[in-house]
Amino acid sequence: MKRIQLYHIAYSDQTVAEMPEGYFLLDNRQDNRHDWREYWPIRTFLLSGELDPDTWYGFFSPKFASKTGLSHQGVVDFIHAAPADTDVFTFSPQPDMGSLFLNVFEQNELFDPGFTAAADAYLASLRHPRLPGSVGVLVMDSRQVVFSNFIVAKPAFWKAWLALTEPMFALCEGPDSALKAALVHATTYTGAVERKVFMIERMASLLLTIEPHWRVKAYDTFRCAWSATRLGEQKLEAVISDALKVAMREIGHPEYTAAFSQLRARLNR
DSSP states (O other): OOEEEEEEEEOSHHHHHTOOTTOEEEEOSSOTTGGGTTHHHHHHHHHSSOOOTTEEEEEEOTTHHHHHOOOHHHHHHHHHTSOTTOOEEEOOOOHHHHHSSSSHHHHHHTTSTTHHHHHHHHHHHHTOTTOOSOGGGOOOOTTTOOOTTOEEEOHHHHHHHHHHHHHHHHHHHSSOOHHHHHHSOBOSSTTTOBHHHHHHHTHHHHHHHHOTTSOEEEOOGGGSOOOSSGGGGOHHHHHHHHHHHHHHHHTOOHHHHHHHHHHHHHHHO
8 A cells, every 4th residue: 555645735724724634734824935835835844854765745735626626535546546666646737738838848938938048047057967958948748747736756756856946945045146036036927926936836847857767647637627828728739739749759750740830830820
């Protein structure tokens, strides 16, 4: 039997009271660092002590059920049905946002111009041997894409994730610089959420893309909630786009890339 610990991130007395059955409480009611949003309680937990290497850990916002349609038991059942050697489970909502763009960085560029340039600058500072020169070349399909930090994984993965996120934390908490300014840039998202929050959210997808050794089981993203944008209406196009990206990654024939580009051009029009 797999050992699974799923945490409900609570920001208020109301979200504590609304915690679904089965979850452990990750109490963030003090919310001392609201500027980091969910990264703050997740980071605090991961750095607070030793984790069991054979346990899968997940940290979900109160919107998890509405975004995925899954109860605690539904998540547990999905995990138990997977091979025992699975490292990471993903539960990604907004399938249109994941499918209709080449990768999650390009997707956020639509809402925050300058995002990909900031991502390239940040990743260049890491000097990670597997990172590309630009995120623009990365192809991510539904096996790598994960939004909202809806991940359940063993500590080995979370450690690798922290290796990508903690340098960003240090940069944003450190002295002023051009890179820091790019990361703490206020976006148009409600509450002027800083760009670093959305950058952190994309590190899991990046890790799954550049380190393919992780054994991943992705929940069917097309069963989750679609975005509230006009792209959420393009359901057939999203399914086709994701299939083309799978083919681009697995087979690599240029015809798949051309077909994906043609479909994107049609949507842009």
